[in-house]
Amino acid sequence: MKTVFLTLVFALFTQLFYAQSAFDKFDGQDDVTSVIVNKKMFDLMSKVKVDASDKETQQYINLIKKLDYLKVFTTKNPKVEADMKASADKYIKTAGLEELMRVNDSGKNVRIMVKSGASDTQIKELLMFVDGAKNDETVLLSLTGNFDLNEISVLTDKMQLPGGSDLKKASKGKK
Numbered sequence: 001m002k003t004v005f006l007t008l009v010f011a012l013f014t015q016l017f018y019a020q021s022a023f024d025k026f027d028g029q030d031d032v033t034s035v036i037v038n039k040k041m042f043d044l045m046s047k048v049k050v051d052a053s054d055k056e057t058q059q060y061i062n063l064i065k066k067l068d069y070l071k072v073f074t075t076k077n078p079k080v081e082a083d084m085k086a087s088a089d090k091y092i093k094t095a096g097l098e099e100l101m102r103v104n105d106s107g108k109n110v111r112i113m114v115k116s117g118a119s120d121t122q123i124k125e126l127l128m129f130v131d132g133a134k135n136d137e138t139v140l141l142s143l144t145g146n147f148d149l150n151e152i153s154v155l156t157d158k159m160q161l162p163g164g165s166d167l168k169k170a171s172k173g174k175k
Contacts (some may be wrong), residue, residue: 012016015104021072021108022087022090023073023118023140026083026084026087026140027071029080030077030160032073033073036070036071037062037071039066039069041064042064042075045064046061060154060155063151063154067143067144069142069144073140075137076132076135076137081132087140088127095127097114097127098115098116100114101124110129111128111131113127114145119149121149123145
């Protein structure tokens with residue numbers, strides 16, 4: 001019984017950290033721009049004093065308190081783009097993500113996948129993959145925490161994330 005319990009705990013533990021390790025290979029690669037923000041940084045950012053009358057900034061502060069990890073990788077290198085796409089496809093199959101939205105616009109393909117939380121709009125994990133069209137960047141974004149999908153537009157505005165306009169469309173589309 002003890003062995004079964006330890007095996008179960010190990011399996012759950014490794015699944016929780018798979019998202020972090022699945023895309024870490026892109027961090028520090030040539031031709032890849034990466035932005036990685038961890039829970040500690042979000043905690044520090046949430047302690048900034050803000051004007052209480054600024055509603056949008058207050059919403060932003062409330063959101064970042066709920067976030068654990070943000071990883072964004074961008075590239076224009078065709079080999080790295082192919083590797084990012086393969087890594088994203090593999091992760092989507094193994095992580096239990098469901099498709100929230102897919103857009104094909106002028107050769108640019110955007111896929112937004114989520115792992116739902118307690119309600120329809122609660123999200124534990126959001127993965128966005130933007131397959132760049134000619135001369136556009138390919139973007140791989142992974143966001144984990146326990147947040148509401150409707151809050152994402154505030155994050156994309158304040159942090160000016162690559163692919164932010166696509167995320168904004170998704171947050172407005174699912175209410």
